[in-house]
Amino acid sequence: MSKEEVVPAVLEGPPLVVRDDYRSILDVFDVACRQYAKRPAFSCMGATLRFDELWQLADRFARWVVEHSGMAPGERLAVVLPNLLQYPVVVFGALRAGLVVVNTNPLYTADEMRHQFEDAGVSGVVIFAHMLDTLEKVREYVAIEHVIVTEVGDLHPLPARLKYNLGARWVTRQAPRRHPAGALALRDALHKGRGTTPVERGGSGDDVAILQYTGGTTGTPKGAMLSHANLVANMLQTGEVLGSAVKRGEETIIAPLPVYHIYTFTVNCMFGLESGCHSVFIANPRDLDGFVKTLAKQPFTAFIGLNTLFAALVQREDFKRLDFSALHLSVSGGMALNAATAERWERVTGSAVLEGYGMTETAPVVCVNPPGALQLGSIGRPVAGTRLCVMDEQGRQLDLDTPGELCIDGPQVMQGYWQQEDDGLVDGWVHSGDIAVLQRDGYVRIVDRKKDMIVTSGFNVYPNEVEEVLMHHEAVYDAAVVGVPDENCGERVVAFIVAQRGATADAAALKSWCHEQLAGYKVPRRFEFRDKLPRSNVGKVLRRALRDEISSEK
Incomplete structure (x- = not known):
């Protein structure tokens, strides 16, 4: 495609409304602590x-x-x-x-x-x-x-x-x-x-507040320099999307994800704090028995989670028996939300899941599905003050509805990487490594991770698409799809499956199921069955570990 044939497009969020009294994180902290002085701020293990x-x-x-x-x-x-x-x-x-x-x-x-x-x-x-x-x-x-x-x-x-x-x-x-x-x-x-x-x-301002390390599953971790201004901007951006669903000084938010992760820090320690919310830390979310007991004791109005956690909880009978009458806001981030999991969560709790998207380098929120305007399968719209484009391999901006690497610009974008010659920015844009489509209706859809895309016989296969189909099979609890080298077709598609409790997942049945909904080149050639999938500390499937496992068999 020549430059003349490329029609570049930039998707922009609404203007960001700034606050002159919020020059730093400390200004936010001081104002919130005065305004909500006698309200609970944080709870954990029975203490507040x-x-x-x-x-x-x-x-x-x-x-x-x-x-x-x-x-x-x-x-x-x-x-x-x-x-x-x-x-x-x-x-x-x-x-x-x-x-x-x-x-x-x-x-x-x-x-x-x-x-x-x-x-x-x-x-x-x-x-x-x-x-x-x-x-x-x-x-x-x-x-x-x-x-x-x-x-x-x-x-x-x-x-x-x-x-x-x-x-x-x-x-x-x-x-x-x-x-x-x-x-x-x-x-x-x-x-x-x-x-x-x-x-x-x-x-204040451009002074670095937090060094947040990223890239640990793909290479040597680098410290993203997040300034006071970056984090305050992202707090305000989050508030402009979720503010209509949050009653200031009244909400109780369940916070099970690691607080040292920038997602939880911005949502709970910044946005939640500024809104006067009561955040309930779950010290060990992997202890699902203890987790559910905490939820039974603590009425809650909002739940911040990710796909893995939502999927695990809705399988539990004790969780299904909880009182969800006050729950009106469920937000997912940190990894892709599977449509099947979102549907199960809403059936159990009555609360639709708002999927968002972010990166460590963007403090982290980039897009969120607005309350009342949820588009399942998308990551929502760009938050205020944010500009998005997609680029091809040559760095050329592409048109709407055209898959390309998602690139972000906005006040939440980091100052660069700590002590790195490459600051991670190209002409002010941070390149996400995610393949996305900017839709004409203003929503954004992630196709897949650039590095996880499978090329088989010259065709591109995006693992998320195949996983989505597999997750809708009644016998499948969890699924991950990877590409492994193949001398005949370049890469072959391999699926790793965790069966639903009490169910039997059969390779032939799953292959037939995929053939009904996917082009033949996208259907996994091999199915591996596991009790669980390897995941990072924030719940992302470690596809590299699965690829290495298959490769080591040779």
């Missing part, structure tokens, strides 16, 4: 922090940083915490002290943690006690001046604090009985940070 209590604890942590740690503005603090009340206290306190937060997955291996700490040049780390063994291996190679340790019940009142902390040390033995030499307990830091005047330091 009100907005005024959260503000006070964050200020104490900031004071410890400023007056006792010696850490200067701009230094990096790694935060290695699961979904606990300590997370917002530490993060907002660190930002108030002018530090840059390095969100770190607490499930990282020592090698993964070491790479991140070395690359970010962290001066200090706040870490969950259960992960201390991993940190000690890292400290053999990385000099970390400040180590602050927190235990599971540190922000619970007595006697719950003793029950949780002593139980983790002496009963389950998940936490060490002693902290490493030179480490400081978070409770001690908060005690030292007591004061009568608020800490004045912070950052």
Whole structure:
């Protein structure tokens, strides 16, 4: 196709309405904590922090940083915490002290943690006690001046604090009985940070607030530099879409996804906080028994999840018996939402799932299905202030309804990658690696990941399309499709299947099912049956691991 034949198109969201009083994340935090002072802000494992209590604890942590740690503005603090009340206290306190937060997955291996700490040049780390063994291996190679340790019940009142902390040390033995030499307990830091005047330091505008590492499943992780302005803009963009469905100061949001993931941080710790919502952290969402028991005790009006979690919950009889009468907002992100899963969720809960789309590099929200205007199978419309286009392999912009790589521009786009020659931006556009179609009705549809596209006998096969068909078969609970090398056709299509509980999935039946709905070249040539599929910490299927598994058989 020549340049003359290409009709480029850009899809734009509505203008973004900015707020002059929100120059930084701290402005948002301060306003919310004053406005909703006596309302619950965050809960976890039966304990709750009100907005005024959260503000006070964050200020104490900031004071410890400023007056006792010696850490200067701009230094990096790694935060290695699961979904606990300590997370917002530490993060907002660190930002108030002018530090840059390095969100770190607490499930990282020592090698993964070491790479991140070395690359970010962290001066200090706040870490969950259960992960201390991993940190000690890292400290053999990385000099970390400040180590602050927190235990599971540190922000619970007595006697719950003793029950949780002593139980983790002496009963389950998940936490060490002693902290490493030179480490400081978070409770001690908060005690030292007591004061009568608020800490004045912070950052704003283009100052980097968070280093959010990405790319861990596809290559060496890189730190996306997200500024105060990026995160505030994305909070406002999210609010302009979801604001009509959210009653300020009244909602209770279930937050099971990792809070160190930018999706949960922006939705719960930014948008939810600014809206006066009560966010309920689920400390261990993989414990579905405990998860459902929490839901039974805690009335909720909104649920933030992803496809894997929705699919797992709707299979459970105890979940189906819950009271969903107050649930009016279900939002999916982090990975593609399967239509079959969305339909099952709505049948069980009565709440339609609004699918959105984002990237770490965009803080993260790019598109959302508006409440009341849901288009199942799409990722919605671009949020306010956002421009989208699709490009071909030569970097040429394509027309509407034409598949190409989705590219994003807007105020939420990162400042670039930390200490990388390639900042990840091309003429201001961030390239997503996702193949998308910009529809004429203003909605966007993801076809597939660029790197996951299968080419068989010269034809393009998008795994999501095949998975969608498989997931609608009554015997299929979960499915993943990959391409593996084939000397005759380039790549052949292989499907990995997890059967529904009590059902028998048959390869011949599934192949026949696919032939009814797909062109022949898209039908999997091979079916592999598994008890579960490998997934990342946020629930994305690790297709590379499945490809490697097949390749290793040769």
